[in-house]
Amino acid sequence: MQETRVFDGEKLRASLYNPQAGRLFVTFRQRVAVAGEFEDRGPVKNMTGHGYAHLHIQPRNNDWYINSETKALSRSLKDLAKGYDDVSAMGFSMGGYGALRFSAALQLKRLIAVSPQYTIAAGAVPHDRRRKEAAAFDAALGDLIRYGNHGVQGVVLFDPFRKMDLSHALFIQAVFPDLQLCRLSCGGHPASQVIREGGSFWDLQSMLRDGPLAAGRVLALHRERRRRSQTYWQKLARVARQRGKPLLGAAADARLERLAAEQKKGQ
Numbered sequence: 001m002q003e004t005r006v007f008d009g010e011k012l013r014a015s016l017y018n019p020q021a022g023r024l025f026v027t028f029r030q031r032v033a034v035a036g037e038f039e040d041r042g043p044v045k046n047m048t049g050h051g052y053a054h055l056h057i058q059p060r061n062n063d064w065y066i067n068s069e070t071k072a073l074s075r076s077l078k079d080l081a082k083g084y085d086d087v088s089a090m091g092f093s094m095g096g097y098g099a100l101r102f103s104a105a106l107q108l109k110r111l112i113a114v115s116p117q118y119t120i121a122a123g124a125v126p127h128d129r130r131r132k133e134a135a136a137f138d139a140a141l142g143d144l145i146r147y148g149n150h151g152v153q154g155v156v157l158f159d160p161f162r163k164m165d166l167s168h169a170l171f172i173q174a175v176f177p178d179l180q181l182c183r184l185s186c187g188g189h190p191a192s193q194v195i196r197e198g199g200s201f202w203d204l205q206s207m208l209r210d211g212p213l214a215a216g217r218v219l220a221l222h223r224e225r226r227r228r229s230q231t232y233w234q235k236l237a238r239v240a241r242q243r244g245k246p247l248l249g250a251a252a253d254a255r256l257e258r259l260a261a262e263q264k265k266g267q
Contacts, residue, residue: 001043006055007076009069014057014076017043021053024084025208026106028065028095029058030190036061046205053084057098062133064120065098066142074147077105088208090201091116092190096156100172101142103149111154111179112208112218115162115190118144118171125171127163144175153178154208155215159187161239182215184222186235194232198225230259 007014025047029039043054057073059065065073081087088110091099096116103111120130121139128134140146156172158165160183169181184191195204195218203221207213226232233256240249 001048003042006080007057007073009072011060011063011067012057012065012069012073013038013060014055014073014080015041016080017054017056018048019053021048021051022084023052023086024055024081024088024106025052025205026055026057026087026089026099026108028089028091028098029056030092030096031062031094044205046202047209050209052209055080057102059098062094064094064117064133064137064142065101066138070141074102074105077102078107081105081107090114090205090208092192093117100144100148100152100176102147103152104147106149108149108152110208110213111152112157112204112213113154113172113179114157114192115159115165116156116168116172118168118175125164126167128167129164144172148175150176151178152176154213155180155182155218157182157184157187157191157218159184159189159191161185161235162189162191165189165191180215182218184219186226186232186239187222188231188235194222194226194229197229197231228259230256233259 001017004016004019006016038058038060041056048054087106087108089099089108090112092114096113099111099113100116118125119142120134120137122134156169156179158169160166173179173181187194207217233252237249237252240252
């Protein structure tokens with residue numbers, strides 16, 4: 001499927017697929033280990049195949065979408081969104097923050113934000129030690145109170161055992177009250193690791209597309225897939241011991257051993 005470059009800056013890029021569709025699905029690049037280049041990627045076929053255009057937005061660097069091109073991108077997104085009847089989005093970590101930051105420009109109606117940040121401004125959110133990137137962050141330009149669509153509906157997924165992610169989720173809900181908090185215990189960062197390990201993100205995308213998009217439905221999916229998730233039982237064993245529950249930790253270890261044995265037997 002052909003890419004249409006709707007914003008092509010030195011620091012930010014927005015690529016559109018299936019532009020003639022009536023509804024728009026937006027994704028945002030999450031923080032990467034090695035930054036400095038734009039990524040090459042195609043459309044999310046689970047959405048374009050069901051009558052959606054797909055817009056992918058990405059920064060060249062891990063600057064959290066806040067730079068000298070942010071305002072220009074916002075204007076471009078505002079004009080683009082006028083051509084669609086419905087706009088929904090999905091973002092992970094830094095991508096979740098990006099979705100919130102541009103939610104007003106996009107006239108965003110529905111959102112799945114996975115372990116998103118409220119801000120990385122130094123000292124703003126408890127337990128956030130993202131000091132290096134925070135030093136260059138423009139808190140005013142990245143202010144979600146000013147630039148967010150406070151009526152956007154959807155869910156914020158996070159692992160409650162990760163203090164930083166819990167703090168950010170609570171800050172976000174205070175500003176975006178129609179976003180439901182969904183606590184995916186031992187889901188990690190991003191909190192969808194157990195869901196992804198058990199299959200794919202198609203189930204989440206389908207909730208965003210067809211509904212119902214509710215925290216209880218996402219939690220049920222997490223619970224279903226955690227039964228066979230090595231990631232879940234590893235994290236549960238560690239959390240249990242950290243919280244002084246050795247019996248729970250031993251039970252999680254035993255479950256992990258059974259899963260490993262079943263996997264080896266099935267090979």
